[in-house]
Amino acid sequence: MAAHIRALLLVCASLLINSVLGEAPYRFFVWDTTYGVINALGVSQQGILINGQFPGPTIECQTNDNLIINIRNSLPDPFLLPWDGLQQRKNSWQDGVSGTSCPIPPGQNFTYHMQAKDQIGSFFYFPSLAFHKAAGGFGAIRIHSRPLIPVPFPTPEDEYTVLIGDWYTAGHKALQDLLDSGKELPSPDGILINGKRNSNGADFTVEQGKTYRLRISNVGIQNTLNILIQGHNMTLVEVEGTHTVQNSYSSIDVHVGQSLSVLFTANQPARDYHIVVSTRFTNTTLHSTAVIRYAGSSGPTFEALPSGPDDVEFSLNQARSIRTNLTASGPRPNPQGSYHYGSINVTRTIRLANSMGLVGGKPRYAVNGVSFAEADTPLKLADYYNISGVFQLGGIPDAPPPAYNGAMEEVQSKTAAMDSDHRSFVEIVLENSEDGVQSWHLDGHSVFVVGMDVGTWSEQSRGSYNLVDAVSRCTVQVYPRGWTAVLIALDNVGTWNMRSEVWARRYLGQQFYLRVYTPTHSFRDELPIPDNVLLCGRAAATNSSRTHV
Template sequence: MEMRQNRGLCLIFFFFIFLFVVSCVNAEDPYRFFTWNVTYGDIYPLGVKQQGILINGQFPGPKIDSVTNDNLIISVFNSLDEPFLLSWNGLQHRRNSWQDGVYGTNCPIPPGQNFTYVLQVKDQIGSFFYYPSLAFHKAAGGFGGITILSRPGIPVPFPPPAGDYTILAGDWFKKNHTDLKAILDGGNTLPAPDGILINGRGWNGYTFTVNQGSTYRFRISNVGLATSFNFRIQGHKMQLVEVEGSHTLQNTYSSLDVHLGQSYSVLVTADQPAQDYYIVVSSRFTDPVITSTAILHYSNSAGSVSGAPPGGPTTEIDWSLNQARSVRWNLTASGPRPNPQGSYHYGMINTTRTIRVANSAPVINGKQRYAVNSVSFIPADTPLKIADYFKISGVFNLGSIPDNPNGGGGYLQTSVMAADFRAFIEIVFENSENTVQSWHVDGYAFFVVGMDGGQWSSNSRLSYNLRDTVARSTVQVYPMSWTAIYVALDNVGMWNIRSEDWARQYLGQQFYLRVYSPANSWRDEYPIPKNALLCGRAAGRKTRPL
């Protein structure tokens, strides 16, 4: 009798253990699995045969649809004849710079091999994209959209749209990426782009179908190499709702400037007579202006597009600057969590450090280069994050780039700046050149507190927006102007800060910020993945298992 009772108690015990385990499994954030094969293939986006980079045979690549906190398992097979890496523009990789996909953190995937990225879109929503980060591969394709929807039950500050469209637009060259890279390697500058693509196609090559009276969300990303663009839809207004993971005040625009690496979401209502309309993307601050179009097709259309595509704004900087200042955070909207975005009072936190970043275009050893605070970045023989993990000396030196411009001549260096975990810092991007610059910070969303013409000084802080500026990961700096951002360094890792002008990035206009915590805790940073590729001076070493 006693044995039966003990057996019954054991069964009950194991039953509750089973329920506990099942509940833990069910409570885990969902997993989404992707298997991608990266190949070369013939493409004709501007009517000329080119060697494109395809993912599963697609150009652009497959779109990633996800929900806040999803785990993304992306197995990438490199079927090219050269090393390859993918990076994730705007994803923050919380505690996990190991998955950033740039050469400063990851060894490239060798030809004929694969690597599986393990990402979590932790506490993120919004519109982003991925792209190839090595060499000049971005000029051949290999990019695609990323959408992160809010979790069920998290309020979104607008009704569900009837459809959700991704627009990947950017300048394009008829030359193959290998030829463009050879031009840069020879110390020369790139020619002007030959055209603009919208979702991989040229003039009127892509159609978006809408139902009259319905509202649609368009996620617009500039995936180009060198050029800002203006986006507009003939006869329609656009209501801005999100910028790179931040809900915005829902201002209405007739056209929108989108700079290199940036992403915007707008709502468009099909409230015009039933016919087809031009979707227009045209280059900004270029002479001549390059234009491309797609079609907004009403499902009950009574006619095709007619007339000339609508013109965009002039080349004046003030118009674009004022529009940029009008993009504000929606303080009452929830972000990835139910608390309102305005609950984080970034303007009430004292900054502990100011870093001034000045771009320049020096000629070094007879070749055109680009620099940050006079330092033109050169890649090391071992990824910096891996060298840091294995404590391999001689790969990089902390402090190899100064916090402020010194006005000196350009020089080559593997530039890494040290920073403390949980510091709250100010970064000022200073542009003394006559072209628009675009800057991206991997691993972070930052607050764009100010931008203006002229030289930045401490008095410029008087004009900062310390209440409702938008949080984003990529920001423009206008000619002869400055842009200031606030960043909470709450993400340990080795993070790339770079120009989004891809020729400038390739020729040195980038550096790495090493955000360091002495705790060596999984709470602050995940350990090196057991599948990490090891190369350079780390080849043959062992990683500790997860």
């Protein structure tokens, strides 16, 4: 029996005992990560498979479930998986990014132990190292409400995962080489829906008169995507763990890295209808389709395929209409509306501006003039073991440089982290002086999206903030030449990645780590370092008995 299977069985035995004693249920997953052939756009290429699947297996769980995920890295490369939106309460040790975790070495395994603590919603996982995200390795995460917690809509007849994203025919290593050489990525070659470009088969089968849930995630690396269902409206019900006001939309924008859930009712004649996914805010529009087939279908509809709108004003107004459903329960019995975020005093304002500059003569992306440089040791481990010289705490200023104008400029390259106090309540303004849509994600937290607009943010912009029912989510967009303001309760101790979800920008430095710190070192605030933590870089030189790689 393989060593990693024996180790997992021992973990399972001990955890099952704890489950009998009254802990939340445990769910066990054994995954093998390999390279394999993907032929999504008619061109064979090397991609990342999990258990031989592309996309990878879906994680199905319930609020508070414990997740035990044993990953065998059968790639010739180091490997890491973050869990976008799975908030890792008090547990940034399991965050799966290079600033918090050592990579799983080739030929070895690692067991993640996480909990879907006080969470519901639709999320996804993906590989974070190198440029692996362009190679696949992604899959859906579904966190269901516990049976006794009311959900603000009738149980749908069925649920379907819809993973949408842009895709290249060039391999991920070729794309990485382009960026390393100082060149920009070309436009993507196509759009995938659940790993396929177009389908003439029945991707989703429905019965007339019944209602279905689509859990949609934009798992791509660059483009905002618009999704619609031919001849049907969609009702938005959930965004990254927040039940929303149930607005109806003929199409909806999903920015890169974002997830949401919609309901639709099969209320049309029994035919085949298309789901249409198309790029937004691009010079050339790419499309992909999937098929919704009614039981007893008489064949495809004769209507021309519709396309979504392509203007910023439409998308901006739609984004502003997405609000929290204050009458709905959250993952716990208390209603979400009991958290009156608008009446909490803001203790700090941080303005973050994206820019492009030069480091060593090559283009790099930056935040407030600082382009993140990867370290030889995870920042979290350096902090824990008091290893100096790994990163610069306070290396990211709270505002852009005075001379910042968004143009090409010389930027600083640092392994930078921003310090913050546990339980502080901060305002972050994301500013975009460029012509493309930006998308930002913060691990470990959800943020209240209180305002967004085109133009320049000023203190007077606070007068337009939604301080009552702003949606709470973990990934937010910033429109061209615009700004987005969020409020965040920094209630999750750890070292958390703040990053661009436009992956070329993140790879070339548009990211940093937010250190949410408390001097108390209590397990009530942060879980202890795992027994199976991997130690690498300068942390491998510690006297710890833990695994060194």
